[in-house]
Amino acid sequence: MSRFAELLDDFFFRPDEDVSGLQDFAAGSDGVASAAPEEVPEEYLSFRLEGEAYAVPIRAVREISKVPPLTEIPRAEPHLLGVMNLRGELLPAYDIKVRLGLAERAPLVAGPDAPVPPRDARILVLRTETGPAGVWVDTVSGVVKLKPSMLEPPPPGLRRGDKDCVVGIGRRGPSLYILLDPEQALAP
Amino acid sequence: MSPPSKALAEFVAEATEILEALGKDLLVLDERRGHEADPDRVNGIFRAAHSLKGLAGLFGQERISRLAHGTEDLLDRLRLGKLHLNDAVLDTLIEALDAFQALLAETARGTETDGLTRRADGMAERLGRLGEVSVALDEDPLERLELDAQVRSVFTEYEEHRLRENVRKGVSMWRVRAAFDLSDFDMGLADLNTRLKPLGEVISTLPSAQPGGAHGIAFDLIFGTQVSMPELESGLKGTPAELARLAVRPATTRSAEALARATESPAIVLGTLGVASAPEASTGTSPPTKRGVRAAVEGGTHQPLLPLASERSDTEQGETGASAHGVPGLDSESDEEHAPSAKGPSLVTYLQGPGGRAPALAATPPGASQAGAGAASSSSASAEPSLRSLTQTVRVDIGKLDGLINMVGELLLIKASLQRLAESARQDGVVPLSKLFGQELARETRGLERKLEALQEGLLEARMVPVGQVFDKLARLVRRITREAGKEIDFVIGGGEVELDKLIVEELSDPLMHLIRNAIDHGVESPDTRLAAGKPRRAVVSLRAEQKGNHVVIQVSDDGAGIDELRVREVALTRGLITHAQAEEMGRRELLNLIFLPGFSTARSVSELSGRGVGLDVVKNNLGNLSGIIDVWSERGKGTAFHLTLPVTLAIIRALVVGVSARTYAVPLNSVLEILSVQPREIRTMERREVLDVRGQTLPFVRLARLFGLPERPVSRYFVVVVGLAQERLGIAVDELHGQQDIVTKPLGGRLQSVRGISGATDLGNRRPVLVLDVAALLEEGLALERRRA
Numbered sequence: 001m002s003r004f005a006e007l008l009d010d011f012f013f014r015p016d017e018d019v020s021g022l023q024d025f026a027a028g029s030d031g032v033a034s035a036a037p038e039e040v041p042e043e044y045l046s047f048r049l050e051g052e053a054y055a056v057p058i059r060a061v062r063e064i065s066k067v068p069p070l071t072e073i074p075r076a077e078p079h080l081l082g083v084m085n086l087r088g089e090l091l092p093a094y095d096i097k098v099r100l101g102l103a104e105r106a107p108l109v110a111g112p113d114a115p116v117p118p119r120d121a122r123i124l125v126l127r128t129e130t131g132p133a134g135v136w137v138d139t140v141s142g143v144v145k146l147k148p149s150m151l152e153p154p155p156p157g158l159r160r161g162d163k164d165c166v167v168g169i170g171r172r173g174p175s176l177y178i179l180l181d182p183e184q185a186l187a188p
Numbered sequence: 189m190s191p192p193s194k195a196l197a198e199f200v201a202e203a204t205e206i207l208e209a210l211g212k213d214l215l216v217l218d219e220r221r222g223h224e225a226d227p228d229r230v231n232g233i234f235r236a237a238h239s240l241k242g243l244a245g246l247f248g249q250e251r252i253s254r255l256a257h258g259t260e261d262l263l264d265r266l267r268l269g270k271l272h273l274n275d276a277v278l279d280t281l282i283e284a285l286d287a288f289q290a291l292l293a294e295t296a297r298g299t300e301t302d303g304l305t306r307r308a309d310g311m312a313e314r315l316g317r318l319g320e321v322s323v324a325l326d327e328d329p330l331e332r333l334e335l336d337a338q339v340r341s342v343f344t345e346y347e348e349h350r351l352r353e354n355v356r357k358g359v360s361m362w363r364v365r366a367a368f369d370l371s372d373f374d375m376g377l378a379d380l381n382t383r384l385k386p387l388g389e390v391i392s393t394l395p396s397a398q399p400g401g402a403h404g405i406a407f408d409l410i411f412g413t414q415v416s417m418p419e420l421e422s423g424l425k426g427t428p429a430e431l432a433r434l435a436v437r438p439a440t441t442r443s444a445e446a447l448a449r450a451t452e453s454p455a456i457v458l459g460t461l462g463v464a465s466a467p468e469a470s471t472g473t474s475p476p477t478k479r480g481v482r483a484a485v486e487g488g489t490h491q492p493l494l495p496l497a498s499e500r501s502d503t504e505q506g507e508t509g510a511s512a513h514g515v516p517g518l519d520s521e522s523d524e525e526h527a528p529s530a531k532g533p534s535l536v537t538y539l540q541g542p543g544g545r546a547p548a549l550a551a552t553p554p555g556a557s558q559a560g561a562g563a564a565s566s567s568s569a570s571a572e573p574s575l576r577s578l579t580q581t582v583r584v585d586i587g588k589l590d591g592l593i594n595m596v597g598e599l600l601l602i603k604a605s606l607q608r609l610a611e612s613a614r615q616d617g618v619v620p621l622s623k624l625f626g627q628e629l630a631r632e633t634r635g636l637e638r639k640l641e642a643l644q645e646g647l648l649e650a651r652m653v654p655v656g657q658v659f660d661k662l663a664r665l666v667r668r669i670t671r672e673a674g675k676e677i678d679f680v681i682g683g684g685e686v687e688l689d690k691l692i693v694e695e696l697s698d699p700l701m702h703l704i705r706n707a708i709d710h711g712v713e714s715p716d717t718r719l720a721a722g723k724p725r726r727a728v729v730s731l732r733a734e735q736k737g738n739h740v741v742i743q744v745s746d747d748g749a750g751i752d753e754l755r756v757r758e759v760a761l762t763r764g765l766i767t768h769a770q771a772e773e774m775g776r777r778e779l780l781n782l783i784f785l786p787g788f789s790t791a792r793s794v795s796e797l798s799g800r801g802v803g804l805d806v807v808k809n810n811l812g813n814l815s816g817i818i819d820v821w822s823e824r825g826k827g828t829a830f831h832l833t834l835p836v837t838l839a840i841i842r843a844l845v846v847g848v849s850a851r852t853y854a855v856p857l858n859s860v861l862e863i864l865s866v867q868p869r870e871i872r873t874m875e876r877r878e879v880l881d882v883r884g885q886t887l888p889f890v891r892l893a894r895l896f897g898l899p900e901r902p903v904s905r906y907f908v909v910v911v912g913l914a915q916e917r918l919g920i921a922v923d924e925l926h927g928q929q930d931i932v933t934k935p936l937g938g939r940l941q942s943v944r945g946i947s948g949a950t951d952l953g954n955r956r957p958v959l960v961l962d963v964a965a966l967l968e969e970g971l972a973l974e975r976r977r978a
Contacts, residue, residue: 068955068956069954069955069956069957070956070957071851071949071956071957071958071959072851073936073940073943073946073959074895074896074897074898074945074946074959075896075897075943075944075945076940076943080940083936083940083949083957083959084957085949085951085955085956085957088934088951089934090934090935090936090937090948090949090957092936092938092939092940111850111851112849112850112851113850128939130938130939131937131938131939132938133938133939186939
């Protein structure tokens, strides 16, 4: 039953849905429907960091929050931006730009000298094995559905450092998404 | 592992309470080993087991229900006198309690393991087999009591048993008849009962056959007492009680006569000595074996002694002890009476542990004793269960809850007034607000503040539980550890009534258990070593709690060998925990404190008890999580004491809000001793570390900004917050003081547990988390810093 609902779910249009595939389908011949077994797409949340498009499995995302006031933790590891108060819950917020080689050092976003956070910046609250953790992203782009056939292994050039958090590339139409393993991205 | 359902959680909560009560009663019986058990207590334990059985049945907990049934059955036979409470029985009951706790722990987790099921069923079977021997008496002493057959027929089995016991012991029986008015007879009866209780035993309360007047009701209380008639009369002065002595016929047959004499005489002796309940009068409670009866018949003047021997024949020492006395009854009685610890045979059995108790077990069928030994070894081999409660429930007095509800009601009233004010302000629109309006608003705000404070206080109070809850559990554990370790120990508990937050009490159980294990295993010497050192054979391990202001100090101490600081130094050096140079600098106190370092243990052999790789560093960490600290005192040959200093509550604390480099931090006020204003030039350096001179004393001192690596700003003067826990003092320099505030601390938890110097964060009303300083950790860091520099 639930599988049936899942299948049906694919027919619903969502405003944020990428429908380019549908147009491709409409343009092509309607006579040659593929006989290949249907693939179950997985949903990813895509976001941008320094202009690059990244995505994490949506199961790993608990919620998306605007950037609340952050408090820096003295003597903490450098990628810990600070702690935030999310409806009474105390959550750590991390930077992953340094890990991904997008920045030299974590941005100053907590403490008395921090500037007002950019309007589009968000904190993704991710579920991790050691509890929820926030991750700073520059903007949230939306949800993308990626079928297994759209996934590629990470190109060798993307591998960086010993802790590799890039698990693959998602290709959907003209867009590319760098797929991240949240657990690895947040590892100390 | 699915979370247990609500119904199951309730079951666990209630069963835990029952087991706690049961454990307490058993402990009392255990402490009074060798004395006659208080029938009320045995009855109480019986009722607890019965409730547990019913409760378990109701929730479909068959394993617990089966075991409870076995326990109830055994206790029923005990309270009816069909079974004598000896060491073997008591040990089995205590083991059964452990089994209950293990079962309940599994239930709470929602699991069920075969091993435990087998253990529980084996235990239930053993309970059923225990002491099957029951010897019928030649003549029921009850027959000798002149009582209406009609009255007798209404007695329950238990009442009949108590009556029989009293008659056999030669206690004089009274019928206390009292008539009360129908309107308040319950109060009158309760009053009568409370007056009678201290004088003797109320065996039964029956409605009297005599009418109690037109608007009255009369009762006959069957009462057994050792006190004299005038004493009884004066005790009952002011009540409508009429006394009538129930005559006891002398025994008829020759053997029964001898028996009666044998059993009655000690009681009479004691009666004249004015002792209310004679421990050895219990001789009669054990159904005399054939040998005992024969001995009583054949015996001459030593008659009272011989049943005593027969009763003790379940312990070999008992027999030899009693026959070795070979003195008239009076001497042996008084001997037993005031010097149970001197050479009492039963005590030796208690202390020698499983080996010493083997003869006691021999009284039960051999199969049972084997099963017992098996169960004991398997239970000791399994990991020590945590003493934490299985439930998160707190019992709250309904009066307190009512008070809280009332406060909420008043808060709602204030809310209504504020709403009205807001409404009027909105309607007035741009018209400037009047002064009156401002005053009214201020008044309501003050009221709100007061009520909120009261509500907070009330809620905190509801969270408080006496530390005795944990102490009782530990006492039970001590008994077992002592036995396993082969030591002789008196365990002294004090201050169990001191209250702490439920959360802290729960978290305390494991560290305390560890410290007590250490004291028994490493601290206390073996009895022979003690004697050789000129100390009393029995060691004292004590556990005391005491409230000191906003803190509770718990002390775990022993009078054992103490800690050898030179050996501590040697170990620390060989393990590379300190360098030779550091060791040279260290005083005795600092050397002692090395035992809290991770990976330290002075025990030469890893024992089953405490050498499990979990050291005092874990204890220290656990306490640190509770914002507490631990301190050790020890003197070689005299003993060791650990002092645990803990805050009374963690839920809401008053904090000092301070500012450093434009950051805000909160310092729990309960550890702030004073605040000093210090000019930079007053800071002095001693051997390259900064100190302050406060009233002639040197105070170690850290600048928070420097410690936390924050950009330091030049200031004209520092505020130095002097924090202290136990004897440690540290000055923490900050830039600004922002005042005091009540805060609710949220732990950093999860991913941030390794952060040093911060215990959590709070919210001061602007959504920005404010970090709360971990004073205990900072103290340690500040002082360690000092040591390293030294």
